[in-house]
Amino acid sequence: MGNRVDNKAPKFTTKRGNTYYINFRLPDGTFFRRSLGTDSLRAVEVTMSRLSPYIPLVQNGSLSVAQFKMHIDGFREATQRDFDTYLLDWLRMGVEEAQRMPDLGRFQRKIDSETAISPAATVTEAKGRADLHLNRVYSGDDSTARMMLAALHQKKVAFSQKDLDHAYEVAGQIDMHQAMLHQAYEAFYAGDIVRYRALVESMQSQLADTEKLKKTVIKQAVVTVDAPEADNTPLLSEAWKMFVAEKGKTWAITISRENNRFYEVLMHVLGDVPVGRITKQHIRQTLAVIESLPRRNLKPYSDMSLDECIDFDVPEDDLISSANVKKHLKIYSSFFKVFLKDEKDILEKSPTEGIKYEVTENKGGHYTKPEMKRLIERLSTFTDWRKDYFLTLIYTGARRGEMAVIRKEHIRKDEETGRYYIFIGGGKTEHAQRQIPVSKKIESLLLSRIKSLKSADLVFGDLPTYEHIAFQWRSLMEECNIPKYNEFGQKRVIHACRHTFISEAITKTGNATLVQFVVGHSRTQSLGITARYTHRPPLNELLKVVDSVDW
Numbered sequence: 001m002g003n004r005v006d007n008k009a010p011k012f013t014t015k016r017g018n019t020y021y022i023n024f025r026l027p028d029g030t031f032f033r034r035s036l037g038t039d040s041l042r043a044v045e046v047t048m049s050r051l052s053p054y055i056p057l058v059q060n061g062s063l064s065v066a067q068f069k070m071h072i073d074g075f076r077e078a079t080q081r082d083f084d085t086y087l088l089d090w091l092r093m094g095v096e097e098a099q100r101m102p103d104l105g106r107f108q109r110k111i112d113s114e115t116a117i118s119p120a121a122t123v124t125e126a127k128g129r130a131d132l133h134l135n136r137v138y139s140g141d142d143s144t145a146r147m148m149l150a151a152l153h154q155k156k157v158a159f160s161q162k163d164l165d166h167a168y169e170v171a172g173q174i175d176m177h178q179a180m181l182h183q184a185y186e187a188f189y190a191g192d193i194v195r196y197r198a199l200v201e202s203m204q205s206q207l208a209d210t211e212k213l214k215k216t217v218i219k220q221a222v223v224t225v226d227a228p229e230a231d232n233t234p235l236l237s238e239a240w241k242m243f244v245a246e247k248g249k250t251w252a253i254t255i256s257r258e259n260n261r262f263y264e265v266l267m268h269v270l271g272d273v274p275v276g277r278i279t280k281q282h283i284r285q286t287l288a289v290i291e292s293l294p295r296r297n298l299k300p301y302s303d304m305s306l307d308e309c310i311d312f313d314v315p316e317d318d319l320i321s322s323a324n325v326k327k328h329l330k331i332y333s334s335f336f337k338v339f340l341k342d343e344k345d346i347l348e349k350s351p352t353e354g355i356k357y358e359v360t361e362n363k364g365g366h367y368t369k370p371e372m373k374r375l376i377e378r379l380s381t382f383t384d385w386r387k388d389y390f391l392t393l394i395y396t397g398a399r400r401g402e403m404a405v406i407r408k409e410h411i412r413k414d415e416e417t418g419r420y421y422i423f424i425g426g427g428k429t430e431h432a433q434r435q436i437p438v439s440k441k442i443e444s445l446l447l448s449r450i451k452s453l454k455s456a457d458l459v460f461g462d463l464p465t466y467e468h469i470a471f472q473w474r475s476l477m478e479e480c481n482i483p484k485y486n487e488f489g490q491k492r493v494i495h496a497c498r499h500t501f502i503s504e505a506i507t508k509t510g511n512a513t514l515v516q517f518v519v520g521h522s523r524t525q526s527l528g529i530t531a532r533y534t535h536r537p538p539l540n541e542l543l544k545v546v547d548s549v550d551w
Contacts, residue, residue: 010045012052032058037478039483043485067158077159078163082152083148086170088207090174094203094207098184098200101185123185130179148170234275235273236266240335244260263331265328268289280351283352298318333352336352365491365499366486372500375476388442388449390497395546396438398520399495403459405458406458408459410424411438414540421436435539437545438546504549505518515545517542
């Protein structure tokens with residue numbers, strides 16, 4: 001079947017078979033074509049709203065095809081903030097570890113009262129580790145730099161040749177800081193407390209200096225607004241004061257606070273520049289920053305400054321909704337178009353004109369049966385944490401956070417049925433405390449994993465960071481040819497395994513209430529709670545739920 005233009009599809013896209021493609025002419029007359037990997041119009045609209053601004057840049061030659069491909073894959077260019085954040089994370093961890101040294105003996109006693117830390121052995125090991133990091137600096141070894149660039153790549157951050165010198169500089173600071181940390185270990189366990197304290201103070205000083213430097217960079221505009229020769233329009237701060245003075249009289253207190261928060265983001269991204277210099281691209285870039293912000297009513301974000309929130313790697317579940325992003329655009333449109341252009345004639349054209357933002361449904365999608373089969377078949381070939389962790393999520397319907405904190409002692413055997421279950425001690429709601437029967441599909445896998453663990457050890461103690469887990473799941477989906485959005489435009493992430501488990505279990509058992517007990521949902525009248533389940537059902541009843549889920 002040939003290519004065809006879908007009248008409803010966004011500009012620069014075609015549909016071949018059931019798959020959408022980006023398709024446009026390059027400067028040399030050839031065509032750029034690449035699959036978007038989906039048949040969902042909604043998913044394509046969301047993707048193209050992000051990619052469309054870059055296509056004219058590719059067509060005029062100012063953006064290379066390789067760079068554009070990275071934008072398609074969700075990459076963004078590395079910034080000073082990326083390197084600073086990575087360095088600060090290492091410095092903070094080093095200082096915290098150094099400060100904990102006097103408590104290590106007590107911690108060790110709690111863990112194993114029979115075994116004490118050997119000062120002599122620790123001194124020897126610490127000296128070896130300090131020498132290792134110093135030798136990297138002396139020899140120009142690029143191990144730490146490569147580790148940092150790999151970590152940035154996993155976060156979809158692209159770097160160019162010009163970033164390499166910066167990477168080596170940061171890596172050198174990390175290696176020297178790690179050398180000081182191990183020198184502090186050596187001094188502490190050698191009994192040289194004066195040297196230990198001096199090293200800790202030096203590490204703290206480096207951290208404080210780096211934090212000050214970063215704050216200076218953060219205060220600068222995220223977007224550089226190029227200045228034309230002459231611009232007699234008011235500064236952004238002055239124009240906003242005019243706007244608030246006239247329009248703010250009718251705002252309720254809550255609306256006033258909210259609008260000022262929206263203004264703070266705009267000011268942070270653009271800086272205090274004349275409003276006449278602000279373009280559509282600047283508004284789009286501001287919206288991109290807003291999309292990465294957390295919901296400020298949640299901890300720990302409610303205690304953070306705007307700078308800290310922008311800098312933080314926010315888990316996907318904590319991001320603000322698309323409806324909230326659109327509210328930002330709405331107030332920006334009122335400010336630029338209605339007030340500055342239509343009413344005050346300060347602007348000839350508003351930078352918000354023509355910019356649209358699609359509000360997407362928060363409800364996540366689920367995976368189809370063929371997709372689940374492909375995921376499970378691929379996972380069965382893995383030998384690391386991915387196999388055990390993801391299969392456990394698939395066959396329990398549990399939340400990510402719940403599985404990340406279970407310990408060996410939480411996997412127990414029921415005397416009546418002889419089946420194992422996972423005891424969840426608490427969580428998101430009062431109903432989160434529950435028993436999850438272990439499916440026969442993963443029983444041997446879990447028992448093998450915990451066999452050598454101590455009772456208090458985490459079952460999944462080898463998990464990487466939250467973001468890296470999400471990255472690995474996305475990679476798994478790509479390997480299994482599973483699009484990010486389903487045909488209804490609903491996004492599928494790891495949490496969609498939970499939606500899928502619930503849907504399958506309710507379909508198979510016909511008993512939504514039993515399923516609620518397994519997955520830890522609140523029991524409501526609308527889902528048919530009866531007197532039979534006023535109290536928690538026994539495990540042999542719950543087994544019907546997990547045993548019904550078979551892909």
